[in-house]
Structures are given as C-alpha cells and as structure tokens.
Amino acid sequence: MTVITTFKEKRREKQIKYERSVLRDLSIQTLKERVKQYFGSTRISSAFIINTGMEEACYDVAIEAYLLGAKFSKFGYYGEDIESVRMRCYKEEKHLVDTLFNFLLYWGNGEEGVMSESLYYLCEQYVQVWWREGYEKGYRRYKLRLH
Numbered sequence: 001m002t003v004i005t006t007f008k009e010k011r012r013e014k015q016i017k018y019e020r021s022v023l024r025d026l027s028i029q030t031l032k033e034r035v036k037q038y039f040g041s042t043r044i045s046s047a048f049i050i051n052t053g054m055e056e057a058c059y060d061v062a063i064e065a066y067l068l069g070a071k072f073s074k075f076g077y078y079g080e081d082i083e084s085v086r087m088r089c090y091k092e093e094k095h096l097v098d099t100l101f102n103f104l105l106y107w108g109n110g111e112e113g114v115m116s117e118s119l120y121y122l123c124e125q126y127v128q129v130w131w132r133e134g135y136e137k138g139y140r141r142y143k144l145r146l147h
Contacts, residue, residue, distance in 0.1 A: 018070075018071075019067055021141075021146070022067065022070040022141065023063070023066075026066060031058075031063075034062065034126070035055055035058045035062075039058065039122065053107065054103070054104065057100065057103045058126070062127075062130045063130075065096050065127045065128075065131045065134065067134060068089055068096070068134065069131040069133065069135035069137075070134040070135065070137055070141075072138075073134070073135045073137075073138030074138070075088060076135065077142035085135070096127045097120070097127045100126070101120050101123040104123065105119070
C-alpha cells in the first residue's frame with residue numbers, strides 16, 4: 001500500500017521547509033531594533049508601551065514581508081532586476097502595508113490621526129526594508145544552492 005499525496009500537499013511541504021530554512025537567518029533582536037527604529041519616534045510609541053500586541057503585529061508583518069522577499073528572490077536569481085521582481089508581488093506587499101497601517105490606526109491612542117500620512121509612509125518603508133532583506137537572503141541562498 002502506498003500513500004497518495006497531492007501536488008498541493010507536496011508544494012506546501014516544500015514551501016514550509018524553505019520558509020523555516022530562511023527564517024533561521026532572522027533574529028528576534030533585529031526585529032525589535034527595527035520596530036524601535038521605525039516606530040519609536042512617532043506618537044504611537046507611547047501606545048507600544050501600553051499594548052505589546054501592536055509590537056507583535058509589527059513582528060508578524062515584518063516576518064511576512066521577509067518571507068515574501070525570499071520567495072520572490074528566485075526571479076532575481078534567474079535574471080530579473082529587483083524593481084521588476086517587486087512589481088510582481090506589488091499586491092501582496094501593498095496588503096501588508098495596509099494591514100500594518102490599519103492595525104496601528106485602530107490600536108493607537110487616536111493621536112496619530114493628524115500624522116496618518118506620515119505613519120503610512122513609515123509602514124511602507126518598514127515593509128520595503130524587510131522585503132528587501134528577505135530578497136537578499138533568498139538570493140544568496142539561491143546562489144549558494146541552498147533552496
């Protein structure tokens with residue numbers, strides 16, 4: 001008797017294995033430092049002290065952006081430039097930015113309403129930095145044939 005597995009199951013197993021291997025390069029300390037770097041100087045920094053759930057949401061979005069960049073790094077390995085690769089995953093990246101922005105607006109103390117445009121740009125930069133770092137790590141992994 002053999003066990004029949006579907007293509008979707010095998011692809012999902014391979015994706016999980018790759019994501020675990022990529023996440024080994026990511027440190028929690030780096031996540032904490034980036035959150036302080038990007039969101040520590042804004043008015044919502046006082047809300048971070050009150051609600052650690054906001055900080056965890058930033059970690060979640062950072063990890064998702066990192067994995068998205070690592071996933072799309074294979075296109076860079078095969079010759080595409082980084083901007084065209086970013087345009088391939090524009091919708092996913094925009095979704096991450098919007099998710100983080102809306103979460104921060106919802107759980108903030110209401111003081112960031114005046115600065116909501118600058119907060120959006122901060123969220124956008126935060127996601128882009130993590131995407132680029134994931135892309136670079138994934139690209140290196142493809143070059144070293146560790147994928």
